[in-house]
Amino acid sequence: MSTGVxxxxxxxxxxxxxxxxxxxxxxxxxPDEVSIDEIASAAGISRPLVxxxxxxxxxxxxxxxxxASEDLASRxxxxxxxxxxxxxxxxxxxFFDFVDEHGPGFSALMRGGPAVGSTTTNALxxxxxxxxxxxxxxxxxxxxxSPRLELVVRSWISLAESTALIWLxxxxxxxxxxxxxxVQDFAALxxxxxxxxxxxxxxxxxxxxxxxxxxxxxxxxxxxxxLAS
Numbered sequence: 001m002s003t004g005v006x007x008x009x010x011x012x013x014x015x016x017x018x019x020x021x022x023x024x025x026x027x028x029x030x031p032d033e034v035s036i037d038e039i040a041s042a043a044g045i046s047r048p049l050v051x052x053x054x055x056x057x058x059x060x061x062x063x064x065x066x067x068a069s070e071d072l073a074s075r076x077x078x079x080x081x082x083x084x085x086x087x088x089x090x091x092x093x094x095f096f097d098f099v100d101e102h103g104p105g106f107s108a109l110m111r112g113g114p115a116v117g118s119t120t121t122n123a124l125x126x127x128x129x130x131x132x133x134x135x136x137x138x139x140x141x142x143x144x145x146s147p148r149l150e151l152v153v154r155s156w157i158s159l160a161e162s163t164a165l166i167w168l169x170x171x172x173x174x175x176x177x178x179x180x181x182x183v184q185d186f187a188a189l190x191x192x193x194x195x196x197x198x199x200x201x202x203x204x205x206x207x208x209x210x211x212x213x214x215x216x217x218x219x220x221x222x223x224x225x226x227l228a229s
Contacts, residue, residue: 019064036057075098
């Protein structure tokens with residue numbers, strides 16, 4: 001039988017609860033539209049108590065973005081098993097899961113939101129991009145990227161970000177199509193670079209070696225050939 005006495009949270013437990021509440025609200029509406037009063041009400045505490053744990057909305061916002069950025073970075077982790085095209089396709093699926101679940105929060109993370117220009121926010125965004133970059137190099141079996149490969153991978157990461165942001169503004173293109181298209185975009189960027197650099201050409205041959213006939217890379221080649229015929 002319940003005594004009706006509410007358990008008192010420890011400092012870190014309460015901080016984590018507030019971050020979770022804020023992240024949930026930021027995932028459904030633009031952070032600019034969410035007030036400290038709403039966060040306090042959703043957490044079941046008073047407004048002054050929120051300020052006891054966070055000096056202001058910006059610090060709570062940055063803490064929520066930190067958790068979101070760690071979650072997003074983890075979406076790029078993928079076992080090194082099977083063809084590269086299939087691996088990237090699974091990564092894009094998890095990436096768009098995050099975008100779908102945290103639309104306004106994702107936009108805020110990528111665009112800065114109320115903390116635009118903040119050193120902390122910029123560092124969080126850079127950490128996500130670097131995690132994605134490192135994971136892609138790992139899947140390519142490369143420890144140090146050449147200038148051309150770095151250009152390809154970082155350009156592709158930027159393309160994935162901008163594609164997701166545009167998709168959120170109306171969702172006019174089915175996300176499943178965009179997930180596959182982004183995988184094929186990676187192959188296309190690598191192919192263009194390979195046309196100018198033998199090192200990239202060798203990497204492209206390695207990428208294509210184990211790709212199945214029904215994989216996203218092979219499908220791209222088939223579509224391009226059909227256009228040229």
